[in-house]
Amino acid sequence: MKKVFAVLMLVVAVFVFAQTVNWAFLQEPISLNIWDYLGPNATVWTGYVMGPRIAGLYSYSDVRFDWIPALAADLPDLEQVGNEWVYTVKLRTDVTWSDGTKFSADDVVWTMNTVRKLIVDYGLGGNWASYVDPDYFVKAEKIDDFTVKIYFKEPSLAKANFGTLMMPILQKKYWEPKVEAALKTGNPLQTIYNYDVSDEPILGAFLLKKWEKGAFIEVNARKDYFDTGSVLTLYKNGAVSIKNPNTGFEWSGYGEPKGEKQLELVTGPYVDSIIYRMYLNRAAAITALINGDVSFIFNPLGLQKGEADQLAKVANVKLISNSVNGFRYMCFNMRRFPMNIKEFRQAIAALIDREFLTSRVLGGQAFPQYGVVPSGNVFWYNPNVEKLSPGYGMSSGDRRKLAIDLLKQAGFKWVVEPKIEGNNVVRQGRGLIAPNGQRIDQIELLAPGAGYDPMRATIALYVERWANEIGIPIKANLVDFNLIVQRVFDEPFNFDIYMLGWSLGYYPDHVADFFHSKRAGVGDFNAAGYNNPEFDKLADQFLAASDIDKARELSFKLQEILAQDLPYVVIFDTPVTEAFRTDQIIFPYEKTLSGLQYVNGAPTLVKAAK
Amino acid sequence: MLRFLSKRVVQIVILLFIYVTIVFWLMEALPGSFLDKYLMNPKITPEIRENLKRQFGFDKPVLTRYLYYMKNFLVLDLGVSFSYFPKKVTSIIFERLPRTVFLFVTSTLVSYAFGYTLGKRSAWRRGKVIDQVTTFTGIVFWTIFLPLLAIFNIWLFGVILGILPLNQFIDPNLWRNVSFSAQDLFLKLLLNAFIFLIVFLTIMIISRRLKTINAKRILLYVSLIGTIIISISIWILSGRAIYAWDIIKHMVLPVFTLTLYSFAGSMLVMRDTMLDVIREDYITTAKAKGLPDKVVRDKHAARNALLPLMTNFVISLGFTISGGIITETMFSWPGLGRAYLEALSQQDTPLLIGLLVFTGVFVLIAHLVADILYAFLDPRIRY
Numbered sequence: 001m002k003k004v005f006a007v008l009m010l011v012v013a014v015f016v017f018a019q020t021v022n023w024a025f026l027q028e029p030i031s032l033n034i035w036d037y038l039g040p041n042a043t044v045w046t047g048y049v050m051g052p053r054i055a056g057l058y059s060y061s062d063v064r065f066d067w068i069p070a071l072a073a074d075l076p077d078l079e080q081v082g083n084e085w086v087y088t089v090k091l092r093t094d095v096t097w098s099d100g101t102k103f104s105a106d107d108v109v110w111t112m113n114t115v116r117k118l119i120v121d122y123g124l125g126g127n128w129a130s131y132v133d134p135d136y137f138v139k140a141e142k143i144d145d146f147t148v149k150i151y152f153k154e155p156s157l158a159k160a161n162f163g164t165l166m167m168p169i170l171q172k173k174y175w176e177p178k179v180e181a182a183l184k185t186g187n188p189l190q191t192i193y194n195y196d197v198s199d200e201p202i203l204g205a206f207l208l209k210k211w212e213k214g215a216f217i218e219v220n221a222r223k224d225y226f227d228t229g230s231v232l233t234l235y236k237n238g239a240v241s242i243k244n245p246n247t248g249f250e251w252s253g254y255g256e257p258k259g260e261k262q263l264e265l266v267t268g269p270y271v272d273s274i275i276y277r278m279y280l281n282r283a284a285a286i287t288a289l290i291n292g293d294v295s296f297i298f299n300p301l302g303l304q305k306g307e308a309d310q311l312a313k314v315a316n317v318k319l320i321s322n323s324v325n326g327f328r329y330m331c332f333n334m335r336r337f338p339m340n341i342k343e344f345r346q347a348i349a350a351l352i353d354r355e356f357l358t359s360r361v362l363g364g365q366a367f368p369q370y371g372v373v374p375s376g377n378v379f380w381y382n383p384n385v386e387k388l389s390p391g392y393g394m395s396s397g398d399r400r401k402l403a404i405d406l407l408k409q410a411g412f413k414w415v416v417e418p419k420i421e422g423n424n425v426v427r428q429g430r431g432l433i434a435p436n437g438q439r440i441d442q443i444e445l446l447a448p449g450a451g452y453d454p455m456r457a458t459i460a461l462y463v464e465r466w467a468n469e470i471g472i473p474i475k476a477n478l479v480d481f482n483l484i485v486q487r488v489f490d491e492p493f494n495f496d497i498y499m500l501g502w503s504l505g506y507y508p509d510h511v512a513d514f515f516h517s518k519r520a521g522v523g524d525f526n527a528a529g530y531n532n533p534e535f536d537k538l539a540d541q542f543l544a545a546s547d548i549d550k551a552r553e554l555s556f557k558l559q560e561i562l563a564q565d566l567p568y569v570v571i572f573d574t575p576v577t578e579a580f581r582t583d584q585i586i587f588p589y590e591k592t593l594s595g596l597q598y599v600n601g602a603p604t605l606v607k608a609a610k
Numbered sequence: 611m612l613r614f615l616s617k618r619v620v621q622i623v624i625l626l627f628i629y630v631t632i633v634f635w636l637m638e639a640l641p642g643s644f645l646d647k648y649l650m651n652p653k654i655t656p657e658i659r660e661n662l663k664r665q666f667g668f669d670k671p672v673l674t675r676y677l678y679y680m681k682n683f684l685v686l687d688l689g690v691s692f693s694y695f696p697k698k699v700t701s702i703i704f705e706r707l708p709r710t711v712f713l714f715v716t717s718t719l720v721s722y723a724f725g726y727t728l729g730k731r732s733a734w735r736r737g738k739v740i741d742q743v744t745t746f747t748g749i750v751f752w753t754i755f756l757p758l759l760a761i762f763n764i765w766l767f768g769v770i771l772g773i774l775p776l777n778q779f780i781d782p783n784l785w786r787n788v789s790f791s792a793q794d795l796f797l798k799l800l801l802n803a804f805i806f807l808i809v810f811l812t813i814m815i816i817s818r819r820l821k822t823i824n825a826k827r828i829l830l831y832v833s834l835i836g837t838i839i840i841s842i843s844i845w846i847l848s849g850r851a852i853y854a855w856d857i858i859k860h861m862v863l864p865v866f867t868l869t870l871y872s873f874a875g876s877m878l879v880m881r882d883t884m885l886d887v888i889r890e891d892y893i894t895t896a897k898a899k900g901l902p903d904k905v906v907r908d909k910h911a912a913r914n915a916l917l918p919l920m921t922n923f924v925i926s927l928g929f930t931i932s933g934g935i936i937t938e939t940m941f942s943w944p945g946l947g948r949a950y951l952e953a954l955s956q957q958d959t960p961l962l963i964g965l966l967v968f969t970g971v972f973v974l975i976a977h978l979v980a981d982i983l984y985a986f987l988d989p990r991i992r993y
Binding site: 022028030031036040041123124125126129187189190193194209210212213214215216218275277278279280281283284287288290291293480481482483485486489490521522523524 | 640641642646655656658659661662664665666690692693694695696697705706709761764765768769776777778779780782783785786791792793938939940941942943944948957
């Protein structure tokens with residue numbers, strides 16, 4: 001009888017004291033099958049739920065995004081063996097899967113080699129390719145239960161450290177028979193994507209409990225999560241240390257872990273479960289937040305001004321704003337005349353007053369961006385690019401004069417030359433004539449319409465106006481987003497200038513992706529057709545760099561070249577504003593690049609408010 | 611009649627093929643494709659995109675794809691969705707169908723019942739206060755911006771009064787620890803409603819053979835109340851009543867909103883037809899015979915005025931399958947309407963065509979049923 005009573009009390013206690021947080025989603029994840037998620041069905045919503053389920057050998061630290069060991073015990077050792085470069089990684093011995101199986105080198109080797117095989121032999125696509133590039137990755141090999149060697153054709157921070165070494169590791173015991181069975185079917189990839197994974201063992205902190213389609217997903221915290229109790233300390237001198245008193249695991253790197261601490265975090269989870277509730281519109285999610293049904297809203301676009309204003313008046317709701325890791329930009333088709341003339345591009349860039357646009361035209365809802373690495377990505381951002389940007393810090397009159405001078409320098413003439421006095425255009429330019437005597441008729445600026453992005457639509461109209469004032473015949477053509485994509489990427493470069501945006505990863509290898517001449521084919525990412533041998537050489541060195549400081553130095557140089565050559569004129573981006581209930585949850589930090597949703601709401605660190 | 615029916619079925623099949631062809635080519639005419647989303651990821655090289663193109667079948671010429679689609683369509687295979695790859699379109703439709711049918715059939719029924727009642731009363735008292743108030747109110751709600759009405763109702767009943775759930779179709783806290791899914795329950799609720807309909811129709815047929823009005827009434831009320839009591843008892847005994855109630859509770863606000871928004875349509879149709887009918891000689895005769903007003907209105911006028919409303923109702927039932935993008939979005943009730951929006955915004959061609967075809971089939975069937983019903987309700991009509 002006593003036992004029954006005790007069990008009953010325990011059950012009651014679990015219900016009474018169990019801490020559950022409710023989070024709002026604006027769209028439902030598509031699949032929790034990792035093959036599908038990192039294959040064709042990568043959505044940010046799936047990512048929010050998958051994030052706390054998966055783990056890789058290395059990961060990013062909170063807030064500062066230092067590259068730190070997760071399943072690995074230390075940073076990798078790199079050596080050249082013959083023509084190949086070998087990363088030797090020691091694994092942690094204190095990690096277990098959610099089914100109690102010990103994590104080992106077998107899992108790592110099987111995952112990496114299988115993904116490569118599926119990419120090469122079966123065309124596994126999507127984001128798996130971000131992790132395993134068959135042009136670089138050769139194979140993974142088990143040395144002992146807790147040591148692996150990973151072979152690459154060339155050393156590369158982008159392809160190895162920030163690529164393969166960060167990929168999610170899958171359990172060999174669970175997946176090997178499933179994948180082998182799938183390979184015997186007529187369509188192996190579809191079979192793999194279709195597997196029900198509700199019983200999949202995971203390394204992450206939260207196990208799927210229930211997915212009620214269309215309504216909610218509930219995940220439960222693992223009591224045996226390997227990282228629980230682990231203390232992550234970021235020191236102001238750049239050092240990082242990880243100590244887990246429960247398992248005895250210790251690691252430190254990037255200098256001596258001493259002196260003033262920037263941040264100290266003890267890993268939980270501190271909540272028993274998380275319920276992701278599906279709200280199909282922003283107003284419903286905001287009402288639910290006001291009503292206290294949910295504590296935090298996931299929305300990659302952030303709150304709009306009106307929504308933020310509404311929530312600012314609500315008791316116990318706190319608003320936070322963070323810069324984002326992306327930019328919105330204008331791209332010149334350098335295969336076409338006159339966009340292939342550097343001074344012409346610089347003249348256009350000089351006319352664009354980013355500060356005026358963001359503060360006055362967009363009413364402070366956006367912030368200016370100058371370089372192809374966003375300023376929020378502090379470690380990789382080169383602050384000098386601002387000063388290299390033509391017209392930086394100048395008045396509108398001086399910007400116009402500079403643009404006219406640049407055009408004259410390149411040999412441009414006008415039928416009617418523009419005249420600037422002070423900040424005013426006293427005579428509008430007309431009939432721009434190129435250095436070769438050819439009259440420039442019209443240049444089309446493709447930009448998304450106001451329905452898709454009113455900010456870019458507005459800015460495109462301003463660019464048109466400023467350019468026309470000095471006689472550059474730009475015509476803004478506000479069209480459907482898909483039409484821009486079609487004309488830029490599907491058709492053979494059927495554009496003069498277009499305006500779009502990018503969301504980026506932390507490691508700035510996109511600089512090479514967007515501007516290396518070998519990426520200038522139809523459908524590839526160098527849509528500008530930028531071709532600079534000096535840049536290519538540096539970009540190759542950057543991609544092959546295995547030392548982070550060297551890579552940073554190269555990245556800075558690349559940014560400086562681009563700030564002057566201007567295949568892109570980076571213009572602005574918007575901060576992401578989020579809201580949460582302070583009477584329900586406490587986040588360990590609030591300032592982080594791209595907001596708290598970029599770290600999946602810090603599920604292992606968030607606490608229920610008392 | 612049989613000849614007419616077979617002719618209509620052949621027409622429907624031909625129409626369906628034309629419809630599918632138009633939908634397919636319209637989708638093709640849209641700029642861009644589903645794969646464009648991969649253009650926003652610089653890690654996905656053109657070679658990987660080519661692989662994805664092959665997986666989704668974009669490597670084949672559009673005519674080949676069309677012929678392939680039509681071939682599959684003939685065996686009722688609507689293909690695989692792109693955005694839910696590799697889920698079959700039919701499985702997505704059948705996952706969402708019960709939620710849509712339950713919400714929209716209920717709201718259509720309530721709205722028509724409400725419109726019918728108000729329409730006949732306002733026509734009977736033409737020019738009086740009740741006529742002016744109902745017509746004015748109906749028109750106001752009919753022309754209101756639906757999302758605004760939805761937000762207002764959510765705010766009023768969910769936030770200010772706190773008597774109805776704000777959003778979604780279930781309360782996650784209640785459903786966390788149950789072993790069955792909401793989908794199961796929706797199917798059971800639909801089955802329950804279907805049984806109720808069968809019972810109702812059977813009683814109507816039986817009651818025609820009874821001689822006195824009282825006997826008819828007693829049979830009707832006893833049977834209906836009995837069915838309701840039996841249904842509720844079964845739900846309670848199965849332990850699922852609380853969950854069924856949760857769904858019904860969540861349905862009140864969307865049904866209320868949809869009824870407010872759309873009752874004017876059926877009310878005005880009923881009112882106009884009634885106004886024509888009450889000018890007929892047989893109504894004057896009925897009144898002259900000294901029959902009570904209520905009997906003349908309900909038995910003589912309203913029954914004869916029902917025909918256009920019935921046609922509208924049956925065709926509306928066909929359209930309920932398509933759900934409602936705005937209602938489903940505003941009340942977080944993910945059904946087929948929401949699936950339309952997702953398919954369109956993601957350029958998920960197979961899913962969008964599948965949804966349009968599925969709706970089209972039901973609408974065409976509804977037209978056929980309306981034709982048959984005409985002959986049934988009005989003996990003067992012969993095919």
